Amino acid sequence: MKKINLLHIIVVAFLLHSCSKDITDRSTEFPALQPASTDINAGTWRPILLTGPTEFPVAPPIATTVPDYIAQVNEIKSFQATITATEKKAVKYWSAGAVLRWNEIMRELVALHNLPPYQNPDGTYPAPNANNPLAYPTFPFANPPYAARAYAYVAAAQYDALVAAWHYKKLYNRAAPYTVDATVNSLIPKSDLPSYPSEDAVVIGVTTELLKLLFPGDQEYIQGKAEEHKRARIIAGANVRSDLEAGEALGKSVAQKFVTRARGDRAGTAGGNPTIWAQLETDCIARGEIPWISQESPKRPGMLVNFGKVKSFLFDSLTMVTSIRPPAPPSTSSQQFKDELAEVYSFSKNPTREQTRIAHFWADGVGTYTPPGHWNAIATEDFVKQNFSEVRWARNMGLLNMALMDAAIVCWDAKYFYFNPRPSQMDPRIKTITGLPNFPSYTSGHSTFSAAAATILGHIIPARATDYTNMAKEASESRIYGAIHYRSDCEKGAECGNRVGNFAIARARTDGAE
Amino acid sequence: MKKLLQKIIIGLLLLLLLKPATAQTDIDGVMMEKNALCIGPMAGYSSWKNYWEGTLKRDNLNLGKVSTTMYSIMGNYGITNKLNVLFGLPYIKTKVSAGQLKGMKGIQDLSFWIKYKAFSKKIGQGRLSLFAIGGYSFPVSDYTADFLPMSIGLESKNLSLRGMVDYQRGIWFGTASATYIRRSNIEIDRTAYYTTEMHYSNEVKMPDAASYNVRAGYRDKGAYAELVLDGWKTLGGFDITRNNMPFPSNEMNATRVGFNFKYPMPFLPQLAVTGNVMTTVAGRNVGQSTGFNAGIFYVLDLSKKEKMDADKSKK
Numbered sequence: 001m002k003k004i005n006l007l008h009i010i011v012v013a014f015l016l017h018s019c020s021k022d023i024t025d026r027s028t029e030f031p032a033l034q035p036a037s038t039d040i041n042a043g044t045w046r047p048i049l050l051t052g053p054t055e056f057p058v059a060p061p062i063a064t065t066v067p068d069y070i071a072q073v074n075e076i077k078s079f080q081a082t083i084t085a086t087e088k089k090a091v092k093y094w095s096a097g098a099v100l101r102w103n104e105i106m107r108e109l110v111a112l113h114n115l116p117p118y119q120n121p122d123g124t125y126p127a128p129n130a131n132n133p134l135a136y137p138t139f140p141f142a143n144p145p146y147a148a149r150a151y152a153y154v155a156a157a158q159y160d161a162l163v164a165a166w167h168y169k170k171l172y173n174r175a176a177p178y179t180v181d182a183t184v185n186s187l188i189p190k191s192d193l194p195s196y197p198s199e200d201a202v203v204i205g206v207t208t209e210l211l212k213l214l215f216p217g218d219q220e221y222i223q224g225k226a227e228e229h230k231r232a233r234i235i236a237g238a239n240v241r242s243d244l245e246a247g248e249a250l251g252k253s254v255a256q257k258f259v260t261r262a263r264g265d266r267a268g269t270a271g272g273n274p275t276i277w278a279q280l281e282t283d284c285i286a287r288g289e290i291p292w293i294s295q296e297s298p299k300r301p302g303m304l305v306n307f308g309k310v311k312s313f314l315f316d317s318l319t320m321v322t323s324i325r326p327p328a329p330p331s332t333s334s335q336q337f338k339d340e341l342a343e344v345y346s347f348s349k350n351p352t353r354e355q356t357r358i359a360h361f362w363a364d365g366v367g368t369y370t371p372p373g374h375w376n377a378i379a380t381e382d383f384v385k386q387n388f389s390e391v392r393w394a395r396n397m398g399l400l401n402m403a404l405m406d407a408a409i410v411c412w413d414a415k416y417f418y419f420n421p422r423p424s425q426m427d428p429r430i431k432t433i434t435g436l437p438n439f440p441s442y443t444s445g446h447s448t449f450s451a452a453a454a455t456i457l458g459h460i461i462p463a464r465a466t467d468y469t470n471m472a473k474e475a476s477e478s479r480i481y482g483a484i485h486y487r488s489d490c491e492k493g494a495e496c497g498n499r500v501g502n503f504a505i506a507r508a509r510t511d512g513a514e
Numbered sequence: 515m516k517k518l519l520q521k522i523i524i525g526l527l528l529l530l531l532l533k534p535a536t537a538q539t540d541i542d543g544v545m546m547e548k549n550a551l552c553i554g555p556m557a558g559y560s561s562w563k564n565y566w567e568g569t570l571k572r573d574n575l576n577l578g579k580v581s582t583t584m585y586s587i588m589g590n591y592g593i594t595n596k597l598n599v600l601f602g603l604p605y606i607k608t609k610v611s612a613g614q615l616k617g618m619k620g621i622q623d624l625s626f627w628i629k630y631k632a633f634s635k636k637i638g639q640g641r642l643s644l645f646a647i648g649g650y651s652f653p654v655s656d657y658t659a660d661f662l663p664m665s666i667g668l669e670s671k672n673l674s675l676r677g678m679v680d681y682q683r684g685i686w687f688g689t690a691s692a693t694y695i696r697r698s699n700i701e702i703d704r705t706a707y708y709t710t711e712m713h714y715s716n717e718v719k720m721p722d723a724a725s726y727n728v729r730a731g732y733r734d735k736g737a738y739a740e741l742v743l744d745g746w747k748t749l750g751g752f753d754i755t756r757n758n759m760p761f762p763s764n765e766m767n768a769t770r771v772g773f774n775f776k777y778p779m780p781f782l783p784q785l786a787v788t789g790n791v792m793t794t795v796a797g798r799n800v801g802q803s804t805g806f807n808a809g810i811f812y813v814l815d816l817s818k819k820e821k822m823d824a825d826k827s828k829k
Contacts, residue, residue, distance in 0.1 A: 021699050026714040104712065111708035118757045136756065295614055297575035348616060353656055360660065360703040367708055367758045377706055377714070424614050431616035435759075483616070 026381065027104060032095035034189040035389035042391040043167025045512040047160040048313065048398065049257045053167035056253040058246055061172050061196040064180045072240035073181050079235045080185050087235050088187075094232040095188040098203035099158055099393040100384070103376055105225055106154060107369040109215045113142035114367055116300070116438070123298035127271060133217030140215070144364075144445055145307040145408040148372040149267055150214045152313060152398075152405035153258050154207055159398035161206040161254035162199060162391040165247060169194040178237045187236040197247035198239040199390045204229055205251020206258075213259055265311040272305035280305060284419040290332045292421045292440035302439045308413025313402040314503035324410050324499050326492040329420045329442040340486040344423040348430045348483035356433055359482040362446060362475040363434045371446050371475070372404040375453035378471070382461055395513050396460050400453060403504040407452035408445070410496050415440040423486060434482035444485045447476035447493030448500070455501020459508055472497075540600050540627040540647055541727050543680030543689045544738075546592035549817035553589035556788070558582075560805020565663075566797045568753030578612025580663050580801055588809070591816075600627040603654070606666040615664055618657065622667045625651035640683030645691075649674040660702035660718075662760035663801065669762070670697040670720045687738075688730040695723040700762060709763060710752050718763050721750030729774070736786065739775040744792070746770075754799050768803075769796040776811075784813040 043053045050056075062069050079087070094101060117126050117137030126137050133139035140146055174196035178186035193199075204226045211222050230248075233239040239247075280302075284291035294300050312320065330336040347355065364371045379400050383393060420442035424430040437445070454472035458465030476494050479485035508514065546552055561581035564573050586604035593599060607619035626649065633644040652671040659669035678691035697720040706714045724747055731740030751765030772792030779785045788811060793804040 021719050023699065023713065023715050023717045023719055027712070108708070108712040111712060115755065115757050297612060351616070353658075356658055357703045360658065361705070363704075365759075367755070368704075369706070369708070369712070374706075430614075432614045433616055436614045 028093075030096035030100065030384050032092070032188045033097040033100075033390070034387060035191065035193075035392075036387040037389060037392075038191060038193040039166065039389040039391050039513075040170055040193070041166075042163060042389070042395075042513070043170055045163050045166075045391070045395065046510065047163045048156045048402075049261060050160045050164060050254065053164045056164060056250055058164075058168040058172075058197055058250050061174045061242060061246065064174065069180075069240065069242070072242060073177050073184060075241060076177055076184055076234055076237050079231075080187075080237065083235060087231070090228050090232045091187050091236045094200070094229050095236065096384070097390060097393060098200040098229070099155075099390055099397055100380055101229070102154070102158070102203055102207045103151070103380060103397060105222070106151060106211075107373045107376060109211075109218055109221075110142040110147040110150065110373050111367060111369045112218075113138065113140055113215070114147065114370060115141065116143075116366065117141060119298050119300075125298075125300055130216060133215075138217055142370070143303055144370040144372060144449070145270070145304050145310075145412055146267075147370040148401070148405040148408040148449070149262075149265075149310065151372055151376060152401040153214070153262055154210050155394065155397040155401040156313065157206045157210055157255055157258040158203055159391075159394040160257070161202045161251045162394045164254060165197050165199055165202040165250060166391050168197055168246075168250070169199075172196050174243075176238055177240050184237045186238070188238055193389070195239055196243045197250050198233060198243035199247065200229060200233050200239065201244040201247025202251040202254075203390070203394075204244075205248035205253075206255045207251070209252045209255030210258060210262075213262060261311070266306070267310045270304040270307040270310060272301070274301075276305055277301050280416055280419050288331075289419075290421050290426070292419045293425055294438055295422065295425060295436060296438050300438050302416065303437070304412060304439075305416050308409055308411075308416055310409050312406040312409045314406050314500065314507060320410055320413060324496055325417065326414050326443055326496050329418055329486075329488050329492070332421065332426065336488075337486075340488055341423055341426055344480060344483050344486060345427055345430050347481050348423075348432065351433050351481065351483075355481040358474055358478045359433045362450075362478040363482065364446075365435045365437075371449045372401070372408070372453075375400065375404060375449065375457075379453070379457055382457070382464060386461065392513065395511065399456050399460070399504045399508050402507075403452040403456045403501050404449055406503070407448045407497050407500045410500055411443055411445050411448040411493060412439075414443045414493075414496070415445075418442050420489075423483060430483050432483045434478075434484060436484050441485060442489045443493030443496060444476060444479050444489040445493070446479050447472075447485075447490040448497040450475035451494040451497025452500040452504070453497075455498050456504040456508070459501075459505045540625075540629060540649060541676070541678070541689075541691055542729070542738075543643055543645070543678070543682070543687065544733075545595060545629070545631055546590050546598050546813075548592045548594050549815060551589060551591045551814045551816055552811050553587070553814070554809050554811035556584075556586045556588060556807050556809030558584040558586075558805055558807035560584075560792075560803045562794070562801030562803040565801040566799055567756065567758075569798060570756075571802070574613075576613035577610045577615070577663065579610070581609050581611070582666075582803075582805070583607045583609075584807075588811075596631040598627075598629040600629060601625060608664050608666060610664070618661065618664045618666050620657045620666055621655045622653065622657065623651040623672075624654045625649060637681075638683075640681055643680045643682075645676075645678040645680065647674075647676040647678060647691075647693075649676070658703065659700055659762045660704065660707075662762065665762075668697075668720070669700040672697050682733060685732050685734040686730075687733045687740075688728075690728045691726065693725045693727075695725065697722055702762070707761070709761065718761075720763050721748045721765070723748045723766075736778045736783065737776055740773070742770075742772045742774055742790075742792070744770045744772070751799075760799060764799040766800050767796075767798040768794050768800045770794050786811050786813075 128137045128139035130139045173194045176195040178184045281291040364374045419440050422441045450472035454468035458468045476490040563579050588602040590600045602625045604622045606622045609617040629647045673696040676693040680689040726745045729740045729742045747767045770792045774790040776788045788809045791806045794802045
């Protein structure tokens with residue numbers, strides 16, 4: 001009898017164990033956007049590339065009394081009469097906000113593409129080709145600088161496009177369909193914001209256009225999201241089709257200014273070539289220092305050696321060299337260097353569980369949305385609680401991501417200007433607790449990104465400033481715990497990042513949004 | 515005197531705290547008798563150079579040879595002749611021969627099994643036995659699952675149910691079993707991760723798994739020598755993408771073949787040595803691992819001990 005009981009216990013335990021494994025995903029919990037203010041005067045905010053909000057014209061909307069408009073309202077009513085569970089889910093998903101959701105989509109694309117190409121049989125490495133993005137290695141390799149630049153272009157362009165949209169919204173002042181016709185249900189929170197041109201469609205237009213450049217191999221996925229987004233706005237009763245068409249067209253026009261800038265920002269040649277790679281090593285030796293050597297097998301050229309020459313958003317290249325670039329790292333022959341190397345070895349030798357946790361929490365390495373993506377995720381979860389309007393979302397995401405991109409430029413400039421070796425190159429006993437990045441050590445990218453992000457985010461949400469600073473400090477130190485950076489890399493990187501963040505604050509103070 | 519010797523041996527074994535091999539005893543047709551405890555240390559080593567990235571077999575010059583060293587202690591106690599409880603606790607250490615990654619080490623998962631011989635009947639020239647085995651394992655240290663292939667385990671709590679049939683005719687036998695493994699979700703050190711889509715959570719949904727095991731060979735008077743075919747398949751999960759890192763919720767399948775033996779010492783039949791070699795012949799998102807284990811087991815008759823204690827207390 002005893003044995004039978006034991007077996008029963010096992011069976012019962014088994015059944016209990018098999019309860020749902022479903023996971024709560026934080027991104028599905030975001031509430032519908034319900035702005036504290038419509039920011040109705042945002043058409044006067046200072047754009048980034050546009051000469052002004054009227055650079056691209058938007059035709060006046062048709063009257064809400066004409067048959068064409070009434071037909072468009074009937075389209076909403078038809079959808080609402082036969083709404084499906086899938087459509088309801090889409091409405092709920094997109095109601096969290098256009099800037100938010102497209103930022104998430106970008107993070108997903110970055111994670112999908114953040115994979116270093118596998119080597120050729122001869123030990124060289126193939127480069128992804130934007131003109132043939134689906135062939136291996138697929139384009140792009142969305143490494144941290146690439147990702148930072150992609151996030152920044154999209155965020156900055158969304159901001160400019162929405163500033164223009166807000167100008168026309170106020171000018172034309174066409175109410176939302178649920179206001180025009182009381183029999184239209186509003187499936188999302190109602191707003192007094194004029195609905196023409198649709199802010200959601202502006203974001204769709206500007207984002208999809210830029211993503212053709214940045215993620216040319218993912219068009220089916222991106223266009224599918226865009227179609228779902230537009231339908232969700234109609235089904236929700238928030239926009240008629242002409243709101244969407246005007247918004248999407250405006251977004252696409254604004255995108256072209258950013259596409260033109262991107263084509264000329266020198267990112268296309270950031271990978272360098274064998275001559276440049278050799279020169280960096282020669283120059284470092286000429287300065288009497290030990291040059292960085294790739295520790296990958298086969299040796300891989302350093303990641304984006306000329307990314308430091310990419311055109312920044314918040315300052316010019318002269319300012320970067322004179323006011324932001326960090327001083328030289330401790331010489332590899334100095335006592336300070338030896339002390340810092342010994343510190344890294346001590347972390348490598350006996351990592352605690354907590355140090356490993358921190359190293360992995362902030363690693364954001366291969367196959368992830370990168371450190372800039374991590375800071376976008378942090379910002380998103382905080383911005384949700386602030387009830388920003390779409391245009392303010394875009395403005396704040398623009399500031400954050402321009403800071404992150406410029407942080408990448410500043411950091412990559414220092415990395416290849418100084419070409420400093422990694423700890424594990426200088427002491428082969430050092431084994432790493434996280435993946436060793438394939439580029440020079442000084443300064444730490446994580447430290448630069450995180451300090452830049454924390455600085456501008458602390459300005460946007462002052463109540464969280466101390467938290468952001470502490471997070472940035474932990475992200476920075478995570479690289480010493482990971483045994484892949486010296487303390488100087490992290491401290492000087494953070495100082496540079498703070499300087500970059502201050503340029504973003506300077507812009508924030510004068511863009512008219514505060 | 516014998517009792518003292520037994521105590522010393524147990525004490526030494528517990529002090530040594532050794533690593534678990536693929537626990538044979540929960541998956542064979544042998545039962546411990548009532549009140550008998552079979553316990554002992556095992557040590558093992560396995561390594562791989564090639565692995566399957568999805569279905570693509572490749573090597574990785576930045577890992578070289580990935581090796582795992584294990585020490586474990588295992589035990590099997592007879593509650594009755596038909597009902598046994600078993601346990602295993604391993605310490606695991608991983609290492610790579612190339613690249614920069616540091617290996618990991620630690621005590622992994624504590625496993626328990628209850629093994630019930632539900633049916634045993636002479637059929638034809640041999641004896642057919644049916645078994646039901648329930649198992650549970652859980653991590654006993656806070657190790658890191660999300661750093662494969664350096665991680666020492668996958669961190670899920672596993673509940674398993676196994677049905678097993680054994681047929682012995684003379685000195686020859688065959689055993690076949692099938693197992694379903696319910697795996698709990700795990701928590702990783704990150705707040706977001708990508709599988710085939712983004713997840714904003716530190717919780718990872720682990721696919722359940724199923725396995726089969728077939729073994730046949732010689733078995734007589736506590737000794738055996740057998741050939742083993744073993745298959746493991748996760749019921750779900752996703753492939754490692756090109757040149758990506760592995761992830762705990764990957765689809766992980768492996769087909770392995772091997773040889774096991776147990777040999778009781780003629781001069782002291784309670785003491786036996788065991789050993790096995792296993793190699794992976796097919797897989798998906800796993801290393802093509804080859805390894806061996808060796809163990810020493812001692813059978814203690816605890817009923818005798820009780821009796822001796824009772825005798826002693828009378829004095």
